[in-house]
Amino acid sequence: MNKHFLEKNQVVAAIxxxxxxxxxxxxxxxxxxxxxxxxxxxxxxxxxxxxxxVFTLRQATDVSGTGAKALNFTRIDSKVGTQTGIGQFTTTTQAAANTYTDAVSAEAQAIMVVDIKAEDLDIDNGFDCVQLQIPDVGSNAQLGCALYVLHEPRNAKAVLDSAIVD
Incomplete structure (x- = not known):
């Protein structure tokens, strides 16, 4: 259990x-x-x-986005407000959908997380890739970025497999 973070997790820039x-x-x-x-x-x-x-997830059969379609989720965890003052995530459960909008998050700082299991994808039809999309938020400035943290590696080793190639 005493492994370096990067021996258990792969971090990839999303946006x-x-x-x-x-x-x-x-x-x-x-x-x-x-x-x-x-x-x-x-x-x-x-x-x-x-x-x-609008937090949106899609799935595809390869990292070029072949056959892209909606990837539904029911849980999102968030910290909405001044980030230096929020210690815990709030869990929201929704009906299965591939989008989520927090109606009060625009005017606040926020961290939002959706954790997807590989088995939640349409694996019967060869879907094994994921994409996060955040459509244009409107006409006012709002800085943001996104990361993927891939975890539960199938082949644990000092240098984990790349997640940006098939």
């Missing part, structure tokens, strides 16, 4: 720091072939009320 009002913010695709789970994490600054980010 580099950007003004989320710039356009559709399509994250990189990551492959779960070598991992049991992926946490898609949005980290954002405060923006303007009404410009709430």
């Amino acid at each position: 580099i720091p950007v003004d989320l009002q710039s356009a559709a913010n399509n994250g990189d695709w990551v492959s779960l072939k070598g991992y049991g789970r992926v946490a898609a994490i949005l980290y954002k600054a405060a923006g303007t009320a009404g410009d709430d980010p």
